[in-house]
Amino acid sequence: MKKPLIVLTGPTAVGKTKLSIALAKAVNGEIISADSMQVYRYMDVGSAKITPDEMDGVPHHLVDVLDPTEDFNIVLFQQLAKKSMEEIYSKGKIPILVGGTGFYIQAITRDIDFTQSEQDDSYRQELEALAAEKGSSFLHDMLASVDPKSAEDIHENNVKRVIRALEFYKQNGTRISEHNEEQKEHVSPYNLAYFVLNAPRPLLYERIDARVDEMLKNGLVEEVKTLQRMGCHRGMVSMQGLGYKEILAWLEGEYPYDEAVRILKRDTRHFAKRQLTWFRREGEVTWVDKDKFDYNDSQILTYMLSVCREKGILLSE
Numbered sequence: 001m002k003k004p005l006i007v008l009t010g011p012t013a014v015g016k017t018k019l020s021i022a023l024a025k026a027v028n029g030e031i032i033s034a035d036s037m038q039v040y041r042y043m044d045v046g047s048a049k050i051t052p053d054e055m056d057g058v059p060h061h062l063v064d065v066l067d068p069t070e071d072f073n074i075v076l077f078q079q080l081a082k083k084s085m086e087e088i089y090s091k092g093k094i095p096i097l098v099g100g101t102g103f104y105i106q107a108i109t110r111d112i113d114f115t116q117s118e119q120d121d122s123y124r125q126e127l128e129a130l131a132a133e134k135g136s137s138f139l140h141d142m143l144a145s146v147d148p149k150s151a152e153d154i155h156e157n158n159v160k161r162v163i164r165a166l167e168f169y170k171q172n173g174t175r176i177s178e179h180n181e182e183q184k185e186h187v188s189p190y191n192l193a194y195f196v197l198n199a200p201r202p203l204l205y206e207r208i209d210a211r212v213d214e215m216l217k218n219g220l221v222e223e224v225k226t227l228q229r230m231g232c233h234r235g236m237v238s239m240q241g242l243g244y245k246e247i248l249a250w251l252e253g254e255y256p257y258d259e260a261v262r263i264l265k266r267d268t269r270h271f272a273k274r275q276l277t278w279f280r281r282e283g284e285v286t287w288v289d290k291d292k293f294d295y296n297d298s299q300i301l302t303y304m305l306s307v308c309r310e311k312g313i314l315l316s317e
Contacts, residue, residue, distance in 0.1 A: 034099030
């Protein structure tokens, strides 16, 4: 018998948080955050982190577990999430993965094997030195020559992922893009209900702009200044998150405040678009278009519970 697992995802600002609490209460579940920023302490405003009041008594895992100076990556996420899932199962409850980081969700739903990705440090250091000396585009060209598909998928500014792909190729003699495709074909080891919450794009973009304004009103700039005083800088994984890198760039004089806000809104809209592209490539997902339910959360919840029952995740009432 496969263990039950529910996923609630969707683009940023679509309204996952409130619905996730209602869902967790309805299925006797606990929530695991599939978010690359909410894992960090002191990063509340910019990550739109759920507050204790919003949790409404529902236990949350992988929120506030690392300091901003620590690296967080897909392998660590998978380890921590699986540990949390075992704890939840041991209580006779259902884990619910909630968040918008598609690759993190896939690492669990497909049980992707990352053991081959552990690389030799010396080659990584050599690549880091090359990037520092010749620039990120030089490294990206190296990747394009051995793994064109990965070069197409990974932006040249994402030096860490470019390096990881090059390391993988050197160690295994095979392309990481092919490895990832093979892993995606894995049948999920879970009895899975995978929901993608969506809204019409103009509304989504409007919500994103409003959310950025709200974050600024709620003290995003002060939060970033505090992190800066703690020694955080743009080279850290935590500071590469949307909202943090743009405000840091403004504080460091790279561009004016209004430009930082414009870039943040634009890049968040682009991020939402990429998220939707990712989820469309995933199999076994149930799309939940909010406009088809008149934006009524209780109607959406009823529909999601009916899907869970059909899949045998919940017993019929």
